[in-house]
Amino acid sequence: MESVTVKNHELIEDALEKVFSLKDRLKRLELGSFPRANQKRAVDALHYILSKLREGLELALSTPEKDANNEDRKLTEPLWNIHETIGSIYDFIEKLELSSTSHTPLGAIYLVEHLAEKVKAKIAPIICFHGKTFSHLTLNHILKLEGDIRKRLDHIVMFTIPATLRDDVLSYCLVTRELTLHVILTEENIDAPLLSTAADVLSSLMLGPAYLYALEKFLQTRRTPPSEVTPRLRIIAKTLKDEGYPEHLLTRLGSNSQAQNEGDEALQALKQRFKKTRAYYPPEQFNLEVPQLTSRILALTPPNEIVIPSKKETLPAQIPSIINAGWLVRKNHMNKIYEAFNAKKPEEKYQVKRRFNALIEKAIELSIIHKTLMEGPT
Amino acid sequence: MTVLSKKEILERIFTENENERLVITPLISKDQISASSVDVRLGTEFIITKRTKYSLLDPAQENIESEIEQYQEKIHVPFGEKLILRPHQLILGSTLEYIKLPRDLIGYVIGRSSWGRLGLIIATATLVNPGYTGTLTLELINLGEADIALYPGSRIAQLVIHELSEIEEGYMQKPLAKYVGSTGPEFSKIHKDKEWKTLTKQPP
Secondary structure (H helix, E strand, O other): OOOOOEEHHHHHHHHHHHHHHHHHHHHHHHHOOOOOHHHHHHHHHHHHHHHHHHHHHHHHHOOOOOEEOOOOHHHHHHHHHHHHHHHHHHHHHHHHHHOOOOOOOHHHHHHHHHHHHHHOOOOEEEEEEOOOOOEEEEHHHHHOOOHHHHHHOOOEEEEEEOHHHOOOHHHHHHHHHHHHHHHHHHHOOOOHHHHHHHHHHHHHHHHOHHHHHHHHHHHHOOOOOHHHHHHHHHHHHHHHHHHOOOHHHHHHHOOOOOOOOOOHHHHHHHHHHHHOOOOOOOHHHHHHHHHHHHHHHHOOOOOOEEEEHHHOEEEEOOHHHHHHHHHHHHHHOHHHHHHHOOOOOHHHHHHHHHHHHHHHHHHHHHHHHHHHHHHOOO | OEEOOHHHHHHHHHOOOOOOOOEEEOOOOHHHEOOOOEEEEEOOEEEEEOOOOOOOOOOOOOOHHHHHHHHEEEEEOOOOOOEEEOOOOEEEEEEEEEEEOOOOEEEEEEEOHHHHOOOEEEOOOOEEOOOOEEEEEEEEEEOOOOOEEEOOOOEEEEEEEEEOOOOOOOHHHOOOOOOOOEOOOOOOOHHHOOOHHHHOOOOO
16 A cells, blocks of 8 residues: 655644634634633633634644654644644534524423533533524534533533524423433443433433423424333433322323333432432422413413412522423424414414524523522622 | 502402413512502613615515615624613614503503613603503614613613503504514504505505
8 A cells, every 4th residue: 555645734723823813713603702611611612722723734744844754643643633632622613503592492492501510510512403403512522622621610511402402492492302411421421322211211200290391392293212212211201200209290101110120220220329419390389389380372472481379489490390381282282372462373473483492492491580580689 | 650669560460360461471479560650670682783775764665675775684682791882873672571461451562760860761652552562673773972881681771651541442453453463673664654655655
């Protein structure tokens, strides 16, 4: 096989050019609006990485040029790695641009930040709508970082929601599965075959029946064979039934839902540990808040707070309660909303659905602001 | 028409009778309600004016809706950050609170004098109809000579509520009324008024 001569300086200069170009791009990003602190953190992290790359490349450029063939991997490998990292930074910046509020609905940003804070305070989530599937990747994983840099940037995680769900605020909650997967992968010792089930189980504990409804609807729109869908939904239904949720909320899956026994012990232990964290959404909270919030939506009022008439007080509603109330109205009472607006034609119904989604998004925002204002300066 | 007192406002907010219930949400503290009005806060969404090739906004003109949307742009200022209002600039904001008036109440939005003294004029369209449901769009103009920083969540205006002597058909009873259920500032829908064809002598 013919050997290929690689001129190191050419590769270094090329990499440096891309580093400068990326720095310019980051500057333009900074001049735009940064709606959330997490995006700013990610940009700062990228600036830091680029400055390290620049230092290394400039040092390499100052040493005499050597020719290398592809057998001399010691000389070429680091440079190819740098080029790969640079390519990944380009991809990451694309997603960062998509994560601004001009592209990403505010409800999604609030929801993910809130849920992330519940599962793990250290996560700085960045969210964008892209592609067809849910995913999460840490900046470390994307850039294959090592050593001190890795520790410093461990908390920046990019969550991706399928672009087709952009207008469906109630389905955003499926991102919980990515959050719980992230926690399980970083903090738990669960066997790989059980990972998916464990994430579904923890997501149900975090969101209640809303997770089941959202997942069922999402899987309906995909070509997933029923042999894969049904067992998954049954495990979630079983988890919710064990939690004490009434059967009529889980009817479509039958009251005799059976969970698989495989790995039950490990899952039970995981469930018990999770239920002691603040990410757990207890059914008592569901029973206390969801009926009132459902009535509020039917009265075309955002389901953002719980009214306590005896004390003449209001309290911000829990985010999972808002999502559950939204799902229950959507599944059972949407016709009442259409009637309230006298919407009969498909396009009129579509317009009403948009208002309904906006009402839920508004409720998420109001609940978070209400809580922040009640708590005062921290 | 009598103005509702603090006690009456609280009774209306916490009544179990849905037809009489006044919704102002979130109601973060009872201190928000003074003797005869409710303080409302600034929301997080705004509509700002852009410079475009369109120099004339003619409500009777065809396609005016898309022209208005090209002339204006919706932006979001997160809670905790600020928006700078330049001298003589007009922007549309909205109340953070979502309001629902029962059929026997009517509201007026008025600015707070503390802001007025800085040059900020709030809400030129002050009437809130009986049965109205949604956030209230505020027209914010800086009449002063210095920039003014606006913070979402700050108390920006007051809502004065009156009881009607006679109940009229509510805003919600009209199907898909223009601004019902809005959750942020809305672009002007003046082109939807019925009289434009008459005023411009177009065939009906």
